[in-house]
Amino acid sequence: MSLDVGLFSVLEKSLSLEKSELEAAQHFLEEAAKVDLFGLLRQLSDVLVNVECSPPVRMQAGIQLKNALYSKDPALKTLYQQRWLQAPVESREYIKKNCLAALGTETTTHSSAAQCVAYIACAEIPALQWPDLMERLVENVITPNKSEACKRSTLEGIGYICQDIDPCILASQSNAILTAIVCGMKKEEPSDSVRLAATNALLNSLEFTKHNFDVDNERNYIMQVVCESTQSPNPQIRVAALQCLVKIMSLYYSYMEPYMKQALFAITLGAMKDSVPEVALQGIEFWSTVCDEEIDLAIDVAECFEKGQPPAVSSMFYAKGALQFIVPILMEILAQQDESMDDDEWNPSKASGVCLMLLAQCCEDPIVNLVIPFVKENIKKPDWRYRDAAVMSFGSILEGPDPAALKPLVESAMPVIIELLRDESPAVRDTVAWTIGRVCETLPEVALHEAYLVPLLTGLVEGLSTEPRVAANICWAFSSLAESAYDAASENSGHNGEPRTYILSQYFNVITERLLATSSRPDGGQHNLRNAAYSALMALMRSAAQDCYCEVQRVTLIVLERLESIIGLEHQIVSHQDRAQFNDLQSLLCGTLQSVLRKISKEDAPVISDKVMLALMSMFRTTTTPVTEGSGDQSVINGETDKTKFSDGVQEDALLAVSALVEAVGESFVKYVNDFMPILVICLRNHRETQVCMNAVGLLGDMCRVLNKNLLPHCDGLITILMEILQDINAHKSLRPAILSTFGDLSLALGSEFWKYLPIVLETLSQATQAEVNLEDPDMVEYLNSLRTSCLEAYTGIIQGLKGDGPQSTAALEFVAGHVSHILSFIQHIGADSITTEDLISASCGLIG
16 A cells, blocks of 8 residues: 555544544555554654644644654553664654654644654653753744744653653753753743643752752752742643642752741642642642651651661651641642542542641641641531531541540540431531441440440441441441451450451341442442442451351352352443443452462362352453453554453452462362462463462462472473563562562472472572662662562572482482572671661571571
8 A cells, every 4th residue: 555645535534433444444544554664753743743734633643653662561662662763763853853844733732743752752761862852942942033833842852751751861951951942931931821831840840959958059940940930820830830849849848948937838828728639639739748858757767766877867857847827728639629529530639638637647746736626616517518528637637646635525526426427418428337337446445345346337337338438437437346346256266266256246147237228339330339339348248257147158158149240240341431340350269269268168168169269260260351452542553462461450359269269178179279270370460460479479489388299290381481471571579579580389299399490480580689770769779678688589499399218309409509609698688788687587587507
């Protein structure tokens, strides 16, 4: 087919609402990409730069070009970038020239050319190509005679680049980038659209401007420009500038003292009172961020104190100093909510509740005296908004202050709170249910007190029949209540075993019955109610005392029956929404089944194990579905092909349910191994779904512990798969520690039969012990310690598993002896390393012992 015929018409049809025209256009683009991808991209760039083409067609050309360069999937994005870099230089230069020339020529709100420039840059800059790009973009912004559209689209492009490229790569160009951004942000800039684009670009660039913030004059100028932007008459600019302040506080807390006194305190309090909700929201977010930082700093101080080291950054206690000014504003904002507000919409009222909770955790006791008068004054007000604000304020301060100081206040409030479970306002009942859950978490002895328990349970059970938003929070309250009751009974029993009875025993059957009914409500899809009901049921099963066992048995059979029945409904699925709800329900039933299986006795487990395994196997076979990636504006130009993808969450929960069954039936699980092993292999190979693979590795470890040498016929294949995952650079690093530990489990299971795998396993462990990471990155330090712990556990399992008198054991131990010197050096290195944790020391002692 000819690439130069009909492209304009095809792009017009790609905007059509007619399905047939849209599909024909997509087919054309797909075939064109197969014939000559970069020829097509050249032509798309010709359309993008051609001002005589209609704006929608130019925009669509830009989208198609952008989609050949970028994907939200990290693996695909890397693939597209590599494909671009391997393209002929002449084609790349031609496309880049057109994209740059298109900047400022579009009339659409957002620039497609800016996106194309940015995503080409994201491929080329890390590869040390296109070195003059930033210079050219800066020139577009600072040159006086450049058009407003050119400045705006250029700043958009800079923003996209800053958002997507690793900050370390751009650090060397931060001066040039900031020159353009600050030029566009200045109050002297006459165009609001330019100022807004510049402010958004600054927001995306803050992570790699550390050395600019390290210099007083540069930092002062940046802060001056940002603070001036918060006073713009344009609310969009004010919002973007405040977002910059929020991020600056998070990244550069240690530099903020002079600005807090001179400007930030007044600016953010003014923003909180702003009539524009989006502005008020950012003012609140600023103080939530202050709290987050100061909570983390308090943790750092405690850790440094234990180590006898000074903290790197000291808290300035901004939140505590501003507390008396912030709290009244937040409580008034809580009372400004509207019943018609979308429950999923993030608004100032919800943000105020979160900010109050963070202030309570950060400032602790001083917040109580600021909140309680508001609660007492408003909890019985005729206006439901003030009743709701009072209850929300009360619930928000239950974590942080001294529980001993809170307890009498909560005790005196409980009768009123329980009464409000029947309030005429659904919003109030919703908040009350949430607050009761908080009481159960933070002061469980109050909720479980005999003076309140019966009326509390009565109100909660009745509430399960009310609006989904209220019932969902009541389910969460039941979860907290059940766990607290179980913990209290365990402490009182004086031993670590399951308590014989507990305070909820006489109400247990009624609660489970109502939760089962709630989980089947027709409106269970609203406000996450079905998930909440099953989660509460799981919590109740986990926390059941011995005298609730009959009800646990009954719930087990009901859950199993539901699981069997839903599998039969697979053929009725007709839409993506149906599939999502179907998968969600399967996951919930698997989770509940896991909870009850861990409670079922060793005597009863074999009675139901066949039915459980049959249901789970059926579900495993039906939860792989072919899907095609590439929808919406992601055209088939990307060349995606159909592939099998696991239904989200279902496989994860099903594997955990199988683990629970393995634990329940022990060695008897051997009768299922041959049928189940192909499914386990599929799950292990599915390491793109990290949690599926992780759960499969965990299940393999569980099977090792009960099946022992019954696993031997399958071990060649299993070891091969585990090694493939370890060697795959696309597999998530969190899988490696889990797999290394599993080698120890396999050795313990197979005994001397493990000797044949020793060479490759010990070599793999040797390589893992030599891993190095960036010690400045806390996440990587945690990963390294996890990797080292797993190596130690694997060595321990191997040595213990190979003990024996047979010739294979002797030969295997002699082979291991050749690695003892390396193992001892590894332990010495751990002992001398400053990042070593107690878990590592314990694992080292376990290996030596």
